[in-house]
Amino acid sequence: xxxxxxxxxxxxxxxxxxxxxxxxxxxxxxxxxxxxxxxxxxxxxxxxxxxxxxxxxxxxxxxxxxxxxxxxxxxxxxxxxxxxxxxxxxxxxxxxxxxxxxxxxxxxxxxxxxxxxxxxx
Amino acid sequence: xxxxxxxxxxxxxxxxxxxxxxxxxxxxxxxxxxxxxxxxxxxxxxxxxxxxxxxxxxxxxxxxxxxxxxxxxxxxxxxxxxxxxxxxxxxxxxxxxxxxxxxxxxxxxxxxxxxxxxxxxxxxxxxxxxxxxxxxxxxxxxxxxxxxxxxxxxxxxxxxxxxxxxxxxxxxxxxxxxxxxxxxxxxxxxxxxxxxxxxxxxxxxxxxxxxxxxxxxxxxxxxxxxxxxxxxxxxxxxxxxxxxxxxxxxxxxxxxxxxxxxxxxxxxxxxxxxxxxxxxxxxxxx
Numbered sequence: 447x448x449x450x451x452x453x454x455x456x457x458x459x460x461x462x463x464x465x466x467x468x469x470x471x472x473x474x475x476x477x478x479x480x481x482x483x484x485x486x487x488x489x490x491x492x493x494x495x496x497x498x499x500x501x502x503x504x505x506x507x508x509x510x511x512x513x514x515x516x517x518x519x520x521x522x523x524x525x526x527x528x529x530x531x532x533x534x535x536x537x538x539x540x541x542x543x544x545x546x547x548x549x550x551x552x553x554x555x556x557x558x559x560x561x562x563x564x565x566x567x
Numbered sequence: 568x569x570x571x572x573x574x575x576x577x578x579x580x581x582x583x584x585x586x587x588x589x590x591x592x593x594x595x596x597x598x599x600x601x602x603x604x605x606x607x608x609x610x611x612x613x614x615x616x617x618x619x620x621x622x623x624x625x626x627x628x629x630x631x632x633x634x635x636x637x638x639x640x641x642x643x644x645x646x647x648x649x650x651x652x653x654x655x656x657x658x659x660x661x662x663x664x665x666x667x668x669x670x671x672x673x674x675x676x677x678x679x680x681x682x683x684x685x686x687x688x689x690x691x692x693x694x695x696x697x698x699x700x701x702x703x704x705x706x707x708x709x710x711x712x713x714x715x716x717x718x719x720x721x722x723x724x725x726x727x728x729x730x731x732x733x734x735x736x737x738x739x740x741x742x743x744x745x746x747x748x749x750x751x752x753x754x755x756x757x758x759x760x761x762x763x764x765x766x767x768x769x770x771x772x773x774x775x776x777x778x779x780x781x782x783x784x785x786x787x788x789x790x791x792x793x794x795x796x797x798x799x800x801x802x803x804x805x806x807x808x809x810x811x812x813x814x815x816x817x818x819x820x821x822x823x824x825x826x827x828x829x830x831x832x833x834x835x836x837x838x839x840x841x842x843x844x845x846x847x848x849x850x851x852x853x
């Protein structure tokens with residue numbers, strides 16, 4: 447099985463998706479703040495040095511691997527949602543036209559009754 | 568004749584009168600079956616706030632979000648609330664409910680429209696094990712047999728080792744015989760999940776059509792893309808042979824990926840509780 451992408455690429459991917467979703471104000475969103483916090487907190491893409499080992503005692507932190515997998519999952523969610531929406535817009539049927547549009551196709555308009563029809567309140 | 572039509576119209580109007588008292592089940596079925604797929608966006612800002620009991624709520628402009636069943640929309644932790652708020656914020660002119668998977672999952676967990684309890688959900692999940700995709704093998708074409716052996720066998724071995732169970736694979740039409748001990752082990756394991764996580768897990772199982780692959784993904788042995796690929800193994804084989812049809816194959820694959828990813832994230836976020844333990848040295852520095 448192929449390994450997961452390195453955390454930096456996942457982080458960049460998530461930020462790209464957020465920017466594509468929300469436009470230039472994506473840095474103000476709570477999602478951006480949370481994602482950046484999490485990546486900073488779990489940052490150890492390099493193996494820990496000896497000093498780090500004595501201070502924090504982390505070697506292969508399970509929580510870190512879990513967070514890495516979760517970030518990958520979230521990136522997959524955002525990216526595939528965007529692609530799915532694009533494909534939907536491109537290929538999915540538009541549905542029926544409304545009655546007004548259909549009448550307009552042949553140059554007619556639907557009749558209106560200002561007082562409402564007899565049985566309507 | 569006109570009087571007859573008018574009487575018919577009034578009868579019709581009475582049936583649709585909103586004042587009629589209906590049972591909750593009927594109301595649920597109505598709300599969940601006559602689902603609207605799109606709506607215009609009616610709010611500017613999305614924000615989250617913490618309500619009573621530590622539960623988080625979503626605010627659209629000044630109004631609080633509600634589930635289709637009418638309850639207040641609450642989530643147990645902040646991360647899920649942020650993700651749901653991001654979903655709502657991502658909508659442009661129209662709200663496309665079919666892309667808001669996390670919101671849908673939360674609604675299902677909160678409303679429970681089919682009114683099931685944990686035991687029923689676990690039984691349904693275990694029933695799926697008997698018709699698990701990974702256990703059903705073909706006899707021919709040879710390439711597909713090889714592919715299934717190379718890709719699915721490792722996952723089967725992994726789950727058999729992880730949970731200490733036996734799940735065979737078979738190419739007969741009846742499928743593999745799952746021993747009771749296996750089912751009991753899984754039942755015990757699934758019982759440790761709370762109701763929200765079980766909702767998500769069942770969603771993932773239904774999407775991937777496999778309990779083995781779902782457990783592999785939830786236990787973080789497989790990534791979402793890998794699980795989806797393994798679930799669609801035969802389709803991928805046929806695509807390589809006959810060609811890819813973008814408006815069907817790609818559309819399905821991305822939709823499956825989005826739903827599976829949403830389900831997995833939902834399970835992980837609903838079942839984790841993170842605490843921060845400060846170590847002494849950091850305390851002294853801070």
